[in-house]
Amino acid sequence: MALGAMALPGVGAVASARTPGQSSQRPLTFDAMGEVRFNYPPELIREMHDSGLDAIAVTLCDPKPRGDAAYDLAMAAVIAHDRFLAANPELFLKATSVADIDRARAAGQIAVFYLLQNSTHFGTEIDNIDLFYNLGVRTAQVTYNHQNWAGSGCKELGANGLTVFGRELVERMNALGMMVDLSHANMQTMADTIAFSRKPVVITHTACMAVHENERNTTDENLRKLADRGGVAGICQIRPFLTDKREGALADYFRHIDHAIRVSGADHVAIGSDRDHRRIEMTPEYMAELKREEGANFDPAHWPLFIDELNGPRRMEVIWDGVRKLGHGEAVAEKVMGLNLRRLYAEVVG
Numbered sequence: 001m002a003l004g005a006m007a008l009p010g011v012g013a014v015a016s017a018r019t020p021g022q023s024s025q026r027p028l029t030f031d032a033m034g035e036v037r038f039n040y041p042p043e044l045i046r047e048m049h050d051s052g053l054d055a056i057a058v059t060l061c062d063p064k065p066r067g068d069a070a071y072d073l074a075m076a077a078v079i080a081h082d083r084f085l086a087a088n089p090e091l092f093l094k095a096t097s098v099a100d101i102d103r104a105r106a107a108g109q110i111a112v113f114y115l116l117q118n119s120t121h122f123g124t125e126i127d128n129i130d131l132f133y134n135l136g137v138r139t140a141q142v143t144y145n146h147q148n149w150a151g152s153g154c155k156e157l158g159a160n161g162l163t164v165f166g167r168e169l170v171e172r173m174n175a176l177g178m179m180v181d182l183s184h185a186n187m188q189t190m191a192d193t194i195a196f197s198r199k200p201v202v203i204t205h206t207a208c209m210a211v212h213e214n215e216r217n218t219t220d221e222n223l224r225k226l227a228d229r230g231g232v233a234g235i236c237q238i239r240p241f242l243t244d245k246r247e248g249a250l251a252d253y254f255r256h257i258d259h260a261i262r263v264s265g266a267d268h269v270a271i272g273s274d275r276d277h278r279r280i281e282m283t284p285e286y287m288a289e290l291k292r293e294e295g296a297n298f299d300p301a302h303w304p305l306f307i308d309e310l311n312g313p314r315r316m317e318v319i320w321d322g323v324r325k326l327g328h329g330e331a332v333a334e335k336v337m338g339l340n341l342r343r344l345y346a347e348v349v350g
């Protein structure tokens with residue numbers, strides 16, 4: 001899911017949030033896919049960082065458009081995010097390598113990696129992958145919810161898998177060092193891509209089908225295939241993907257993390273929030289905002305998407321506490337919260 005992180009009007013500098021050179025020896029916290037909106041006030045960004053967030057891959061733009069509109073939107077999003085990060089150097093560092101995580105942590109910044117939630121932004125020109133890579137994009141999904149030139153999404157009819165063009169796409173991404181993301185793919189496209197890719201792949205934001213049946217979730221079979229090839233799955237925080245409950249949903253979130261660890265192994269699970277960092281109140285104004293952003297995907301019966309205890313910028317503190325209480329040990333908690341993604345980025349992105 002993407003909530004349209006880009007909002008071009010009003011992009012500008014945010015006041016300084018931390019002392020330059022401030023560093024922390026705390027364990028690494030890395031969100032495989034989340035949001036950083038241009039309208040976040042500095043106080044909220046301070047809370048995000050202070051709660052543990054050191055690095056995040058952000059969705060650049062709406063994944064639904066196709067054709068020239070998708071390319072143009074992605075290009076505008078890169079420019080807008082570059083401008084926003086450059087205007088706020090004490091808060092953020094645009095990251096294109098693992099070394100940038102270390103630089104950001106030493107300076108008290110959040111390292112921000114760029115992610116596209118579809119391959120339609122490349123069109124059918126393979127060389128466009130090089131173009132976006134050179135602009136700093138380091139992760140892209142093969143599909144969003146439906147069929148595209150590369151493969152099938154989770155809402156598509158039938159069981160089509162990775163296409164001939166999709167293989168070309170994966171080959172070029174492998175060669176460049178761009179991460180292949182299988183979020184939103186159907187199970188056949190996911191399995192095909194895991195098998196075909198020469199490098200480990202990521203599912204930045206998903207949950208476990210065996211714990212809660214939802215079209216966006218991943219089967220144990222594919223979680224094992226992902227792990228066998230060195231990949232990582234980020235467990236999301238979208239409540240309807242995790243449980244039908246509206247109360248007590250936090251326990252179900254940790255059930256998904258625990259299940260993924262048991263199925264995939266401790267080296268192949270991460271946090272992939274797919275969530276806004278604001279403190280959300282379900283006001284009519286917010287519902288209208290969602291309807292604008294989600295378009296045809298909007299279903300008011302699914303809201304709120306958030307889990308109450310994870311609603312806000314300090315949620316990483318809650319997650320650290322819950323992962324530790326799963327009983328797998330501190331070393332496993334540190335892997336899930338950041339080290340597994342760091343290893344994957346080092347291997348694929350460099």
